[in-house]
Amino acid sequence: MDLHRLSLSELSRLIHAGEISPVQLLEDLLRRIERLEPAIEAWVTLDRKGASAAAGRLADEAEAGRFRGPLHGIPVGVKDIFYTEGLRTTMGSPIFSGFVPSSDADVVQRLRKAGAVILGKTETTEFASSDPAPTRNPWSLEHTPGGSSSGSAAAVSSGMCPAAFGTQTGGSVIRPAAFCGVVGMKPTYDLISRRGVYPLSWTLDHVGFFTRTVEDSAIMLGALTGMGNPFSDGPHGESEPPKLGLLRGYFQENAHEDAWRGFEEAVERLGDAGVVVVEILLPDSFDVVHAAHRVIMASEATSVHEENFRDRRMDYRVNIRGLIASGLLVPASDYIRARRIRSRFIGEAAAMLKDVSSLLTPSAPTPALRGLGSTGNPAFNAPWSFVGFPSITVPSGLTVDGLPLGIQLVGSPLHEDKLLADAGWCEEVLGFQKTPRDPI
Amino acid sequence: MKGRSEKDEFIESFLKQASNRWGRPEVEEMKTSLRRTAEAAWKIRGVGLDPYEEPSGTVSSR
Numbered sequence: 001m002d003l004h005r006l007s008l009s010e011l012s013r014l015i016h017a018g019e020i021s022p023v024q025l026l027e028d029l030l031r032r033i034e035r036l037e038p039a040i041e042a043w044v045t046l047d048r049k050g051a052s053a054a055a056g057r058l059a060d061e062a063e064a065g066r067f068r069g070p071l072h073g074i075p076v077g078v079k080d081i082f083y084t085e086g087l088r089t090t091m092g093s094p095i096f097s098g099f100v101p102s103s104d105a106d107v108v109q110r111l112r113k114a115g116a117v118i119l120g121k122t123e124t125t126e127f128a129s130s131d132p133a134p135t136r137n138p139w140s141l142e143h144t145p146g147g148s149s150s151g152s153a154a155a156v157s158s159g160m161c162p163a164a165f166g167t168q169t170g171g172s173v174i175r176p177a178a179f180c181g182v183v184g185m186k187p188t189y190d191l192i193s194r195r196g197v198y199p200l201s202w203t204l205d206h207v208g209f210f211t212r213t214v215e216d217s218a219i220m221l222g223a224l225t226g227m228g229n230p231f232s233d234g235p236h237g238e239s240e241p242p243k244l245g246l247l248r249g250y251f252q253e254n255a256h257e258d259a260w261r262g263f264e265e266a267v268e269r270l271g272d273a274g275v276v277v278v279e280i281l282l283p284d285s286f287d288v289v290h291a292a293h294r295v296i297m298a299s300e301a302t303s304v305h306e307e308n309f310r311d312r313r314m315d316y317r318v319n320i321r322g323l324i325a326s327g328l329l330v331p332a333s334d335y336i337r338a339r340r341i342r343s344r345f346i347g348e349a350a351a352m353l354k355d356v357s358s359l360l361t362p363s364a365p366t367p368a369l370r371g372l373g374s375t376g377n378p379a380f381n382a383p384w385s386f387v388g389f390p391s392i393t394v395p396s397g398l399t400v401d402g403l404p405l406g407i408q409l410v411g412s413p414l415h416e417d418k419l420l421a422d423a424g425w426c427e428e429v430l431g432f433q434k435t436p437r438d439p440i
Numbered sequence: 441m442k443g444r445s446e447k448d449e450f451i452e453s454f455l456k457q458a459s460n461r462w463g464r465p466e467v468e469e470m471k472t473s474l475r476r477t478a479e480a481a482w483k484i485r486g487v488g489l490d491p492y493e494e495p496s497g498t499v500s501s502r
Binding site for chain 1: 458462478480493496
């Protein structure tokens with residue numbers, strides 16, 4: 001049985017049925033990581049010892065008929081900006097190359113309690129900004145996996161683990177998930193605690209995760225928040241097809257030809273399957289959303305890094321250094337203005353969702369870019385990080401070059417159940433079942 | 441809406457401030473990031489806001 005290709009929910013069922021043990025699953029995945037890691041470079045630190053000890057304990061509990069929930073014995077990767085007790089956490093920066101936290105981030109603590117096995121720390125761009133990690137895209141090693149949660153996306157895509165955690169300040173979950181052909185979800189702002197996650201920009205940062213299926217995302221969210229699984233009654237979780245709001249305008253104008261063509265094909269298939277797709281116009285304030293997002297991110301990142309930047313400026317790579325330097329030159333009045341613009345757009349974005357359950361766009365302006373010098377453009381995701389609305393990407397197909405594309409759905413705040421149900425519909429209609437060929 | 445030349449002057453002044461602080465060679469290296477933020481700051485200054493439009497965080501679930 002190819003355990004590495006199974007979804008979290010399938011693996012969970014096997015563990016609960018006693019058909020596989022957490023130890024067997026972990027060993028299978030560690031062998032796979034050992035084989036593929038030289039080509040993909042998804043991991044900063046693998047915690048073989050800690051993971052083996054946890055899997056052993058969970059196997060004993062399973063044998064005794066005690067299960068902690070659907071994550072019992074499931075190995076997960078965690079982006080290297082989440083604090084992990086006793087396990088090096090580098091933030092992708094030489095400044096933290098030897099930093100070992102004395103406590104877990106809230107998320108990590110909850111994952112351990114829910115029975116997940118922390119496999120290790122996945123590669124991140126420096127401080128979750130835009131200076132690339134060394135990670136390669138499992139679909140084509142010459143392409144970026146996206147960022148900033150590069151290692152988590154690549155690890156799930158290549159079958160190294162069924163789920164992994166990341167963060168999104170602009171587009172750092174949705175974009176890499178789309179580039180790597182997996183599901184990525186960013187719930188409502190602060191629905192998942194950010195405590196113990198190194199900040200880039202406090203009011204924009206979100207915790208999110210990567211899985212192989214929408215149902216797996218629902219399981220992960222449920223394990224972390226107590227939310228019920230909308231798929232417990234069947235694959236759609238809803239009897240009626242959803243009504244989705246299609247966004248053109250800015251998105252069509254800025255999408256690469258391949259990305260837009262793939263998106264239109266996906267929309268057509270959804271329509272043919274009974275999903276109601278209506279066009280929604282973008283409000284005027286959308287025009288300044290990216291600028292306001294940039295001003296907030298630069299100002300807050302500067303405040304986060306002020307002390308280290310003063311003492312160790314040249315230890316920062318050029319993109320994050322420029323971001324912090326620019327924030328030092330932005331007056332407080334501009335920062336406040338950007339936050340006032342956000343107030344306006346929150347209201348207008350909520351109005352866009354008045355008559356539809358989710359908004360629909362391509363997940364990124366392009367497929368994964370060739371080369372590892374850039375992690376791609378977060379412009380299609382940043383507006384939803386800006387306002388804190390939940391979003392999810394579902395794989396929708398491949399370009400003629402064999403690179404994955406995704407559709408992004410955006411929901412109303414704290415209505416993750418609807419968003420997941422809509423995404424489940426899209427997943428079933430689009431039926432993307434492909435996985436990358438092993439590069440080695 | 442302010443004209444293009446005013447925008448250019450604003451960006452130039454932003455980069456000059458940066459050069460005074462960190463020196464021209466380093467600013468050349470960081471220019472893309474610096475310029476992006478300068479352009480963003482310029483753009484949001486062109487938005488008309490009423491006094492009652494207060495600054496906000498994102499939608500918070502807490």
